[in-house]
């Protein structure tokens with residue numbers, strides 16, 4: 001009953017096999033190998049963007065920080081949602097990699113902002129006022145940190161505001177595949193066709209061991225990326241092992257297959273706990289993450305039975321058995337359906 005994170009699951013066997021196949025003989029290092037060229041080409045194919053600059057990096061934080069570093073001057077501000085990973089979960093990596101840019105949270109919701117809220121946030125800055133921040137990129141997260149989605153229309157609306165303000169739009173796509181599978185759209189439709197300039201394209205949470213692609217559609221915006229990557233100590237010498245993962249991830253639609261499976265498992269978990277007394281969903285489940293209020297006694301019964309997930313608001317210890325606590329439940333492709341059934345049984349059978 002492990003629902004703490006889609007980072008907790010194993011590497012997909014097809015990706016592990018690809019790593020084993022890549023583990024033969026000597027090949028050029030630092031990305032000069034054939035497999036890296038092939039994987040980069042596959043990313044371009046999936047995004048229908050033959051000219052895009054693509055870099056393989058080991059973590060989502062690296063993809064975000066290096067892309068934002070390439071798009072932002074030190075005196076500019078990056079706009080994002082209140083709970084954006086780049087704002088609250090990366091220990092200032094974007095600020096460090098931009099040389100000190102500031103982050104400006106947008107809107108009142110914690111997971112998403114809309115085009116009007118972005119317009120308001122941007123209008124608070126006067127680009128002629130040298131005492132204020134300059135306008136920098138906008139970063140939206142898809143799937144959001146609360147498991148919700150931006151529709152393609154919402155992304156296009158945000159992109160329109162970016163275009164008017166003359167700033168680029170970045171998508172933190174740590175769960176890009178889960179979003180594409182849920183929306184039933186192509187990678188191109190959810191990115192450059194909607195006006196997105198750069199994507200952190202995740203794979204690690206969806207079956208890889210450790211690889212993400214930084215995709216920058218206009219190569220002119222990517223000229224500094226490689227130097228920043230080197231300076232940030234994020235260039236793998238044995239790049240073939242990053243490439244092998246991304247290559248397998250994008251072969252025969254594996255990336256969408258694992259994402260659709262993760263979404264399906266989360267939907268099953270959601271519908272199993274939906275009818276339980278005192279259970280209330282904090283956000284609509286739109287992909288593979290569930291944020292749910294459940295009484296303390298239900299959480300306790302689950303944890304006592306060996307369930308493992310995060311409590312996002314409230315404490316497991318406390319006197320009132322009925323006090324609602326916010327749980328975060330995440331599925332990846334590898335979750336066992338028997339564990340979902342067990343979890344639902346324990347939640348249903350919990351007694352105050």
Ligand SMILES: Cc1ncc(COP(=O)(O)O)c(C=O)c1O
Pocket residue numbers: 058059060061062064085086141144145172174175204
């Ligand atoms: C939305 C989002 N972006 C970026 C990241 C960063 O990924 P990593 O932990 O690989 O640096 C995460 C990881 O949890 C995430 O949820």
